[in-house]
Amino acid sequence: MSNADAWEGEEKPAFKSNYQALRFIGGNLVSFFGDQIYLIAFPLMVLALTGSPLSMGIVAAIERVPVLLQPLAGVLADRLNRKRILLFCDFFRFLLLGSIGVLFLFEIITIYVLYAAAFVIGVLGQLYQTSQFASIPKLVREQDLDLVNAWNTGVFHTAVFLAPGLGGWIVTLYNPGVGMIINSFSFFIGFLVVWSLRVESERMQGEKRSFIHDVSEGFRFVIHQKPLLYTNIAMFFSVFGTTLFLTMLIVHLKAEIGFSAVSIGWLLSIGGLGAIGGALISPVLRSRVTYRTLLFGCGAVGGLSILLFSFYHTFVALALLNAVGTICASISSPCIVTLRQKLTPEYLLARVQATSRFMTWALMPLGALVAGIIGEYISTSMTIAVGGTVSIIASFIYLHPSLKNVDTEEGAL
Template identity: 25%
Template sequence: MDTFVKEKGFSKDFKILVFGQIISILGSALLRFALSLFVLDMTGRADLFAVLFAISSIPILLTLFGGALADRFNRRHLMVLFDVINSVVVLIFYLTLWTEYHSVLGIGVVMVLLSIISAMYSPAVMASIPLLVREQHLEQANGIVNGVQALAGVAAPVLGGILYGLLGIKILVLVSGLLFFVTAIVEMYMTIPFVKRDDDGQLVMTLFKDIKEGFTYVVKQSFILKCTVLAALLNLLFTPLFIVGVPIVLRVTLEVSDSLYGIGMGIIDFATILGALSMGYFAKKLQINRLYIWVLVTAFLVIPMAIAVIQPMLQIGYYASYLLFTGCALVMAMMMTIISIYVMTLVQKETPNENLGKVMAIMMAVSQCMAPLGQMGYGLLFEIFRANLFIPILMICVMMLLLALLTHRLWRIHA
């Protein structure tokens, strides 16, 4: 591994990896959003716009197959292959735009294919990072990669809308297809260590077997299992608060203007990116046996958020409530991002290379599947206590305090 990280800072291979992430993840998300806008213009139906954009984000569980592939095949070859497939899919769709054969169904298929490829692409990237950077830079490297992913989520709707308006769908699709192809060529100059594994020639059965072995490995490895459980609980409790809770408070309770609402949501997105990019600094201050303190601080930050929506506070005027609520949300989003990346880095350091793709994929899939459950639960709570939103917010505080206690107990033996 040393041959790949001799130079100071990050190696050429890691920089190529990040470049590929920017084009593949951001490009895919941007194009999916632009295509959903195209459907809106074609049909005038907002429901189809929303459904297509939501469906294109469904293939989370295919991350597991991406993880199995990342441990079975050369990860550089996989990234190149995925970007070539992206390019072919997009360029074929570009050709159909000049005919009468493009339809809402066809656009939906393209969006789902792009989402599937993106889901398969991520485990190969996450499993490659420990092989391309020094261990002392691993947290910072993960922060950069996660920062790119967070930025893609924020920038895709903005850039997708702007470029769609400026270039039109045909030019945007053509440029995207060519960029995917250029990325594949650049990634061919990247070197990622790879040891070929024996197989019986039955790829599908082998992948299912590898996924099963991955789950067995995670369950048997106490430390990795604890990290996976913590990552899942963080996603269950924190992510829905920002996706469901914050919009309801800003729009329904505080009734802020469109501009203030956009600023509030943008602040949280910015905090996520800032947390990821500052990971290198905070990594030096984090210790596994003190991780519960970070969770505890986030729990206490929920209390001012509850105070922000009580009637006496609201009667003062919504500006004070708005500043208090969004300020605490900003700090929480940043801390949650740092904790999540730190936990993921611990797993990377603990997992041998031959299992790294599967373990990363399992951790990602389990965590991502918890967020929708939390969103449904939070949505129900916020609807039941619509007139007194401080009650569900305080309930969230209690759950986070319990998570801090659980975190303390889980890693007490590592003190």
């Protein structure tokens, strides 16, 4: 019997004693740490090469185009060994991002290389995230899913709190290329952590079926499960709004407001600090508030924080507004993830996640491109204001009746 089979035959331990899950979260902390440095370094590389908000919009759009490949990612994650997928994605990103950092340091990189790298990074990110989502229920008990997803969101925002300030100093004192190299090593550490985990999956059994059949099975399940369908519809529009905001965030703070890389880093870090608390109270709120109320409240308040962000220019105001937005995101995100995991059978997990991401993220490439166009020809403030308005309107979809009794439906399943 393999280690994976032995693990499956055992009753999973409680979360506080589940060293597999704790190691998994620790590895994510390191990866998230590197990602936050990337979010500062990569846009500044684009600005250094072109000085154009439109170029940043193009890069962001290219990085998000692989969202449209989510149905393929879902089938692969259900058909293949998920652990091997995670290892491949981590190791290849380690090599790719390290190479970009070195090329930038020696000033032998072009914007077209960044375009190509953005696409590959996007492909690997989509495949990794889908496979990781489907692997989590193999590590923990079902009753611990709310908790582990909240903790995972919490460590993400811990990275958001700690890494941007450090990343800003690195970029200012050294070079964006150095930040990219540091990010690459975070993926290598993630590779080592995944290597140590037992996350073998139940692959699809029975006769070989066509790719179209497997993809359609995921779509049919989501459409049938109305709570999943309507959260996806709400996120379809809200993600478009937040994409407008996030694409222009660094450019807005640097080019229009005039903040230094260090100030930008600290502003993002302050947002991460508040979001840590949001992630930690998410399971507490879930025990007292329905999914419907929680998702609507976070969506509306988060959208309002983005809208107001476009009107202010002081560091304190912008930091507080960013913190409010990240708190709302850190409360709602674990709820949506847990809802999908609890309502979906294990053999369909990757495809349902992929289908949901395809449905909710389909407008991300367009949103990034629109953000670049509005930022280039009107202003980055207008881009952010439009994004906030769209997010506020989208939050009302969470009030659909299918989400009213979702906790009861979840228990019945």
